[in-house]
Amino acid sequence: MIRWGRPDGVKAAFAAMNQDSAKAREQLQAAICRLFDELPHIEPILAVDRQYQIAALADFVTRARTHVRRNGSTKEMLYVPAPEAPTRLSQQLSQLARGSALIDGRLDVNEDDYRLVKRVAFDCIPTLRRRILEAVPTKRGTSGIVSPATLSYCKEDLQALELLREGREVQFSDLSLELLRSSGVWDDFTRYPSPSIAIQ
Numbered sequence: 001m002i003r004w005g006r007p008d009g010v011k012a013a014f015a016a017m018n019q020d021s022a023k024a025r026e027q028l029q030a031a032i033c034r035l036f037d038e039l040p041h042i043e044p045i046l047a048v049d050r051q052y053q054i055a056a057l058a059d060f061v062t063r064a065r066t067h068v069r070r071n072g073s074t075k076e077m078l079y080v081p082a083p084e085a086p087t088r089l090s091q092q093l094s095q096l097a098r099g100s101a102l103i104d105g106r107l108d109v110n111e112d113d114y115r116l117v118k119r120v121a122f123d124c125i126p127t128l129r130r131r132i133l134e135a136v137p138t139k140r141g142t143s144g145i146v147s148p149a150t151l152s153y154c155k156e157d158l159q160a161l162e163l164l165r166e167g168r169e170v171q172f173s174d175l176s177l178e179l180l181r182s183s184g185v186w187d188d189f190t191r192y193p194s195p196s197i198a199i200q
Contacts, residue, residue, distance in 0.1 A: 035103070039102055040102070042102065043102075044097075044098045044101035044107055044108060045108050045109065046094055046097055046098055047108070050114060053114065053182065053184050054090055054093050054114075054117065054183075056178075056182035056183035057117070057121050057179075057184075058089040059086040059179055060163070060176065061086075061122065062085065063083040063084070063161045063162065063163055064129055064133060064161065065124050065125050065126060065129075066084045067081070068081045068160060068161070075153060077157075077160065080160055081161060089124070093120070096113075096117055097113045097114060097117050100113035100116050101113050114184070118183075118184075128154050129154055129157065129158060132158065132170070133158070134189065136164070136170055136171065136172055137186075155170060163176045
């Protein structure tokens with residue numbers, strides 16, 4: 001899935017109330033059929049190096065999105081979570097990469113396709129966790145968006161999932177660094193630092 005930004009509330013609500021849902025479905029179905037009918041009969045190749053990148057990305061993301069169960073009243077962690085396996089997500093992301101290349105009529109998956117894969121992968125991570133992870137390399141951000149307690153629980157979750165080091169200072173674990181570098185995401189973090197929440 002791709003997480004789209006929120007549209008203008010009033011305009012979106014007004015358009016939804018006046019939309020012909022049946023006609024919209026017909027138009028969407030016709031557009032999708034036309035797209036698939038016009039696809040070239042090729043099978044884009046996903047190079048082994050790119051497969052390793054996707055495997056590392058899937059391992060990082062499945063850990064980052066794994067649910068951590070907590071007691072409803074005390075908020076204590078009920079048990080150390082076993083991270084979700086990356087098998088299904090890696091298959092889906094590799095198909096997405098090939099599909100992107102296919103739509104563009106190319107025989108090889110390239111960096112544009114992988115950029116889409118990375119966006120979709122990170123959109124699978126819960127928003128607060130993602131913002132913390134994106135803020136770690138730069139320590140940039142603004143405070144006051146979430147309560148200190150909520151932020152603390154989220155950091156604790158990421159530590160339990162072996163993505164952050166234990167301790168007061170927020171740092172990536174060795175495993176995180178290995179996966180981020182192997183997937184090529186670390187370069188994105190350092191090249192395009194994202195404004196995010198304060199994590200100290």
